[in-house]
Amino acid sequence: MEKKNVVIEAIRMRRSIRKFDKRPITDDEINLILESALWAPSGMNNQPWKFAIIRDPSLKESLSTLTHYGSVIQEAPVCIAVFLDHTRSYDRTKDVQAIGASIQNMLLTIHSLGLGGVWLGEILKNKEKVAELLGAGKELELMAVIAFGHPKEEMKGLGERERSGMRDPLGKKVFFNQ
Amino acid sequence: MEKKNVVIEAIRMRRSIRKFDKRPITDDEINLILESALWAPSGMNNQPWKFAIIRDPSLKESLSTLTHYGSVIQEAPVCIAVFLDHTRSYDRTKDVQAIGASIQNMLLTIHSLGLGGVWLGEILKNKEKVAELLGAGKELELMAVIAFGHPKEEMKGLGERERSGMRDPLGKKVFFNQ
Numbered sequence: 001m002e003k004k005n006v007v008i009e010a011i012r013m014r015r016s017i018r019k020f021d022k023r024p025i026t027d028d029e030i031n032l033i034l035e036s037a038l039w040a041p042s043g044m045n046n047q048p049w050k051f052a053i054i055r056d057p058s059l060k061e062s063l064s065t066l067t068h069y070g071s072v073i074q075e076a077p078v079c080i081a082v083f084l085d086h087t088r089s090y091d092r093t094k095d096v097q098a099i100g101a102s103i104q105n106m107l108l109t110i111h112s113l114g115l116g117g118v119w120l121g122e123i124l125k126n127k128e129k130v131a132e133l134l135g136a137g138k139e140l141e142l143m144a145v146i147a148f149g150h151p152k153e154e155m156k157g158l159g160e161r162e163r164s165g166m167r168d169p170l171g172k173k174v175f176f177n178q
Numbered sequence: 179m180e181k182k183n184v185v186i187e188a189i190r191m192r193r194s195i196r197k198f199d200k201r202p203i204t205d206d207e208i209n210l211i212l213e214s215a216l217w218a219p220s221g222m223n224n225q226p227w228k229f230a231i232i233r234d235p236s237l238k239e240s241l242s243t244l245t246h247y248g249s250v251i252q253e254a255p256v257c258i259a260v261f262l263d264h265t266r267s268y269d270r271t272k273d274v275q276a277i278g279a280s281i282q283n284m285l286l287t288i289h290s291l292g293l294g295g296v297w298l299g300e301i302l303k304n305k306e307k308v309a310e311l312l313g314a315g316k317e318l319e320l321m322a323v324i325a326f327g328h329p330k331e332e333m334k335g336l337g338e339r340e341r342s343g344m345r346d347p348l349g350k351k352v353f354f355n356q
Contacts, residue, residue: 006184007290011214011283034352036189038345040282043299047346052354059356081354093274094299097321100278104218105189107279108286112185121221121272134354143275167216168225174212176230176259176312178237 010108017116018072020149025078029113033148034080036109042098048088049102049143052081052134062133063145067123076117076147080106081130083140099143110148117148188286195294196250198327203256207291211326212258214287220276226266227280227321230259230312240311241323245301254295254325258284259308261318277321288326295326 034051042048054060055078063079064070073079082103089095103119110117123130127142136142212229220226232238233256241257242248251257260281267273281297288295301308305320314320 005210005290007188007286008210008214010185011217011287014217016219031348032183032186034348036186038348038351039189039192041194041285041297045344047351049351051352053352054354054356056356083353091299091302093302093321096271096274097278097281097299100275101282101285103275104279104282107219108185109189112183119219121269121275124269124271136353140353143271166223170209170212170216173216173225173227174229174231175261175314175318176232178232178234 010111014107014111016118017148017151018069018118019152020075020077020116021152023077023150025115025149029115030078032113033106033109036105037082037102040098040102040105042101043091043094046088046090046095046098048085048095049099050083050085050136050140052083052136054079054081054134059133063130066126066129066133067120067145069120069122072118072120072147073145075149077149078147080146080148081134082143082146083131083136084143086139086141096143103144103146106146110146114150115148116151117146120145120147188289192285192289194296195326195329196247196296197330198253198255198294199330201255201328203293203327207293208256208258210291211284211287214283215260215280218276218280218283220279221269221272224266224268224273224276226263226273227277228261228263228314228318230261230314232257232259232312237311241308244304244307244311245298245323247298247300250296250298250325251323253327255327256325258324258326259312260321260324261309261314262321264317264319274321281322281324284324288324292328293326294329295324298323298325
């Protein structure tokens with residue numbers, strides 16, 4: 001039954017990329033990535049997300065001081081900060097799930113464009129400072145920063161086999177089947 | 179620059195399907211859908227998800243009484259209940275985002291297989307009762323139920339143009355670009 005399913009392949013082969021070369025990212029690429037975020041599902045279709053696009057080197061420098069993974073931010077040509085818009089929120093759990101779905105859409109789109117990216121969460125320890133740096137209103141809460149660019153790492157030889165140890169097997173995750 | 183990007187197309191064209199015909203879903207299909215869930219990213223790779231597969235008609239009947247959208251559950255040949263495993267949790271916001279990413283992987287995989295599905299959240303109002311029905315341990319918290327099957331609705335004529343009103347434009351969602 002196995003014919004090539006490009007979507008499943010992208011889901012399985014995507015991985016975090018933390019090193020980037022100097023090639024720039026185009027506006028078209030950024031727009032495709034953000035448009036994918038918009039098409040995530042959300043509870044009652046409330047679309048509770050807002051985005052900040054960060055490319056300016058001095059701004060990335062400032063942002064990089066707010067996380068242990070600052071070098072990733074400095075090297076990435078583009079970062080997208082993802083915020084929860086509390087004026088659109090109706091249920092925190094469902095809204096945060098929707099944010100996760102929108103981030104996954106972005107990561108898959110980044111991968112599908114031949115780019116690489118990483119989901120940065122540790123920076124949430126300074127979420128108020130990030131919001132201030134970006135002039136975000138009080139109604140916006142930082143959820144994640146996605147850093148991306150053209151991958152420097154030569155990962156093309158890394159296949160599914162080599163990555164199989166990175167996930168628990170399905171049998172450990174299904175507790176009921178009836 | 180536009181050559182066909184199958185991943186982006188899946189992200190844009192996926193939509194909620196709530197009516198299903200009688201064709202069964204194979205075990206292979208269920209496994210592909212769940213394997214995609216496993217490949218979602220999670221903070222510190224903690225993989226905080228657990229799944230219950232529900233196919234038994236009388237069980238679906240019981241489940242259907244716990245939501246306003248019971249008819250969807252009854253008609254769907256398969257439901258997957260998604261739980262947050264609190265024994266794996268380290269940060270609720272990040273863990274719930276990861277759950278959202280894993281659900282999106284499932285929805286995209288369902289779409290890519292020519293199936294249709296819907297993310298049910300309203301049932302969370304009865305999350306304790308769902309957990310009890312499925313014999314879930316106290317450490318598991320219901321996050322969503324995904325109902326899926328072969329779509330009955332004839333939606334093939336519905337293109338991106340017809341759906342464009344369903345999302346706010348990007349310009350309303352980007353508040354910072356520098």
